[in-house]
Amino acid sequence: MCRIAAYQGPDIPLERIVTRPAHSLLSQSRHATEAPIPVNGDGFGLAWYRPDMTEPGLYRDVLPAWADANLQNLCRMVSAPVFIAHVRASTMGETSRANCHPFVSGAWSFCHNGQVPHFAAIRRSMDAALPDALHAQRQGTTDSEMIFLTLLALGLADDPAQALRALLPRITPPAGAAPLRLTCVFSDGARMFGFRHASDGACPSLYVSGRLDSGGRAIASEPLCCQTTAWEALEPDTLYCLSHGTLTATRITP
Template sequence: MCRWAAYLGEPVFLEDIVTSPCHSLIAQSHHALEGKTATNGDGFGIAWYGARDEPGRYRDVLPAWSDCNLKSLCGQISSPLFLAHVRASTSGATSRDNCHPFVSGRWSFMHNGQIGGFERVRRRLEASLPDHLYEQRHGSTDSELIFLLMMAEGLASDPQGAASRAVSRVIEASEHAMIEPDLKLTAAFSDGERLYAIRYATSGHVPTLYAGTLRGGTGRCLVSEPFDRSDPSFEAIPAASFVEVTDRNVLVRPFEPQQARALEMSA
């Protein structure tokens, strides 16, 4: 699967999480300790917020540890809110369009997990998207599709409800295909003001998620694995949780699927 890290707080250089710590995201890309695979070399990406509403983004298909541009950018870009991801492919080719984070308007999204039996439910789920969101589907991953389903379910006005309804839609598609739902969803997403995350699975192992602070208390982090494993501030987020991070606190609420609404096809 994948490894990711997200930050919200006072502006810091991306290198403070992505490249510099002893167990940075780049370190996790070639030696993850809590993932299904130790190596996450099928591309990487970062999305960061600054003076504009929409995030900047840099993605490539190279392993994160071998891209010299990534280290240079992380040493020059500071941001109060960013998402960073290293990929271990579970669906979709190794291409730039399949690298996280995905972006739609001011929203950014990244994911660790998968939709089990994706090829048997993909067509039904894609067909349920309104036209204006289907046109934004540039890659072939289940992750991007989950993000667009959340957008269709009202992410802009109701983040937790939209995520819950998108999960329900995936479960319904699996049941329609007569396969046991097997969704693993540890994801982070943001509108440029707040940071959200989900840790959920329909059954079995749930990909890891931790919340903590940067040393010195400059901001809050959500991560697949702590990037400083000696830092006691990092705490595991329970399974079946929805997380909302603001500049003041971290709120953790129960998460479960709720009935998906009927989506209308529109241009």
């Protein structure tokens, strides 16, 4: 499992979400409270947007987030109106930057917390289903990156809700298999999306904040606590979109 924290609103230093709150993403990397594994030490990443540029900046490394002084500096110095950060807990294999979230393609960035339990069995067919241009962007080996590229192939840019609806049948495991868990946060630089789904109903957690001091709002795996604002759990099977401070919800019937 992994932990995610994202923000949309007026420019704030990244540290206000990522490293400073009492239960910041950095804190969650060591002491997650709503995940089966409390430690997320298998790499981290950060995508942030500038209003005058389409493509986000991307910073990823294989160290635990808590051990990286560069991350502390970056979060202190860089301000942005939209950003997503992720700390990773891998269940297997060696950590590489290419397998760290967020994944980025054009204006889009994407973070995932969950698992496609039968990914080994469907990896080839998902791979084969990608258009050439997206196939060429594949850099790592994770199910998460494959989900992102597949969403793009299914029209994420035009209709995110429809892309999710088309995705779910493709990655839902056969009856009797371990459950699909899919909690994801993604952005095109203007809107911030959050979505949770699990084939057995047990979705990884995801919350949205009320209005923060900055006037913006956050979406995170666990409430960042120190903000004087209420946090609400997001409903499963519903695509939430944060845009200009307003949260809209679209039902995704799988």
